[in-house]
Amino acid sequence: MEKVWLKRYPPGVPAEINADHYSSLVDIFEQSIATYADRIAYINMGKSITYRELDQHSQAFAAYLQNLGLKKGDAVAIMMPNLLQYPVALLGVLRAGCTVVNVNPLYTPRELQHQLNDSQAKAILIVENFAHTLADVRANVKLDHIILTKMGDMLGLLKGSIVNFVVKNIKKMIPAYQLPGAICYKQLMKDAQGLVYRKPEVVGEDLAFLQYTGGTTGVSKGAMLTHRNMVANLEQVAGCIGPILSPGKEFIVTALPLYHIFALTANCLTFMKYGGTNLLITNPRDMPNFVKELAKYPFTAITGVNTLFNGLLNCPGFAELDFSRLKLSLGGGMAVQKPVAERWQKVTKTRLVEGYGLTECAPLVTVSPFDLDGFNGSIGLPAPSTHIKLIDDNGVEVAAGESGEMLVQGPQVMRGYLNRPDETDKVLKDGWLYTGDIARMDEQGFFYIVDRKKDMILVSGFNVYPNEIEEVVAMNDKVLEVAAVGVPNEATGEAVKIFVVKKDQSLTDQELIAHCKERLTGYKVPKLVEFRTELPKTNVGKILRRELKG
Incomplete structure (x- = not known):
């Protein structure tokens, strides 16, 4: 397939990027430290830390891991929502030369046990709210070290103490657990001050992340993402949106969990x-408080999934916020629906652009160009240095305008799935990643x-795509959320069924049909x-159609 999209790239977007521009993510971070030391890097619950402080904290964390005996390449799990401890630990693990294993804190004991054993994690940093899950499987996992943190541990003495007290004693958010020998995060940071950090040599082919995926379709698999994969994807992101970003001046709203790719x-x-x-927004499901938080800051960018944007648009007070500095609203994770995108543009006066990615691609594959007038229903253009082709069921490339399975090639494509050569061979063939998307x-x-x-529905031999049905249903002003699935039907093989959450209680099924x-x-x-x-969703708000099928 000819790269016709290159002709549509906005000015300043390169056709190719250099995946070896930096030797590792650590190099990128250290360059940012040197350039932006006194700029605020993260804010959470009113507490902020600068890049200089992030440097000091993460280096101390790295030194402590090294002192525990962790070696380059060892896997370290992080299990927490969006808290200041997350970037500290993330960078600390990478600076120690170790591999980050991101863990969804809402995992069940069975899911956690599988991920820890599959990744062979040597250590875990876990927020106390979810310690009971780990305690349930402690005897069945081979962790050498457990580091426990409380939600308020980086919020300062007074505020941190208040938050920790409320979480434990008022909101009762910490179920009983026993984890003997666990290391206290606050004590760790104190003890680490006297330790020497030894910077390891980290190269492009070293593993940066074991990012787990596929849990809704079977056993969760660890996508092996190297430093080169991640550096390449950051260069690709920079190529796509860099021309509209101002270094040292951007303010991004992070409501989606950082453990998600x-x-x-x-x-x-x-x-x-x-x-x-x-x-950092710790609990975006609390929309009223989320909106109150947004009102305090001059944000320039926000990312989300369709359900998050829809939730904000339907939350009192959101439309009255100051959007004068907002320049980038990026949707991903699931299809952005046209009614949501159009309403977002009307309320915020900025376009809601859509991107497409996969865990296996670190994740960016395509994104709408920043000069697009408005929502066009597409996932945009392929990122620089990314090649895409579409094939039919016989493996033959289809013509422009025809539908086919999307295959991706580029420096962001993972090395494979950890310890699963058979699963790897199913999706990586002849240098192409088979996405399973049409x-x-x-x-x-x-x-x-x-x-x-x-997810395709087959009605009397005709292909019916849920996204199309959902978009049409969402055009009805009385609909808040919708999911479409195929259900067995004697006459047609399958029939279309929709699950709907009402915005207006007067809505009837006859009206919708x-x-x-x-x-x-x-x-x-x-x-x-x-x-x-309500509809069942993943941790990032993506509607789970398979659960609705039953």
Whole structure:
């Protein structure tokens, strides 16, 4: 497939990037320290730390890990929501030459046990709220070291003590647990002050992250992302949005969890490279307080998933915020719906651009160009140094405008899945990553996700794509959220069923079906409507269609 998209790149966006511009993520970070030392790097619950302080804290953490006996290449797990401890630990692990294993703090004991054993993690930093999960499987995992932190540990003596007291005694958010021998984070940081940090030699092919994926489709697999993969993706992000960023002046809202690859790259690492400030939101589900927090700061960028943007738009007070400095709103993780994008642009006076990525690609693959007038329903153009082709079921490349499975090639593509050569061979073939996503490309090189291959609904031999149904249903002003799935049907093989959360309680199923009949071909119109008070979602707010299928 010819790279026709290069002709549509905005001025300043390069066709290629240098994946070896930096030898590692550590080099990028140390350059930012030198350049932006006194600029605020992170803010959480009103407490801020500068790049200089982040340097000191993360170096101390790295020295402590080395003193514990951890060696270059050892895996260290981090299990917490967005707190100041996260970037400190993240950079500390990388600076020690170790590999970061990001763990969703909402994991069940079974999921946590699998991830710790599969990654062979030697140590874990875990926030106390979730210590009971680890305690449940402590006897079944081979951890050498457990580091425990409380939510308020980096908020200062007074505020930290208050937060820790409220979390434990008022909100009762810490179930009972026993983890004998665990190391206290605050004590660790004190003890680390007298230790010597020895900077290891970290090169591009060393593992930076074991990023787990696929938990909703079977056993979770660890995508092996090297420092070179991550450096390449940061250079690709810089190529795509660098022309509109001002080094040392950006302020990014980080509501998605940093343990997720989207926020990790798009927020944490990208804006660290640019000397930006990250506002960490610990609990974005508390929308009223989230909006109150936004009101305090002159933010210039925000990332999210469709459900997050939709939630903000429907939260009182959001529309009255000052959006005068906002220049970048980036959606990913799931399809951004047109009604949400259009309303976002109307309220904030900025475009909601969509990107597409995969854990296996660190994650950026495509993103809408920054000079796009408004939402066009596409996932944008391939990032610099990224090649994409679309193939049919026989492996033959399809023509422009036709749908096919998306294959990706580029320096951001993972090395493979840890200890799973068979799973790796299924997705990495002849230098291409098989994404499992069905897409089409228009004449300008914009790509459009038609749907996940496995989510496709087959009605009387016709392909029906849930994204299209959901977008049409979401056009109804009385709908808050929607998910479409295929259910067995004797006459047609499968029929379309929609699950809907109402915004207006007067909404009926007949009204919705009539709405769809006006906008969809007969076989695409939902046959069944089920109203719910909420829809099942992943930790980043992506609706889980498979759970609805039952």
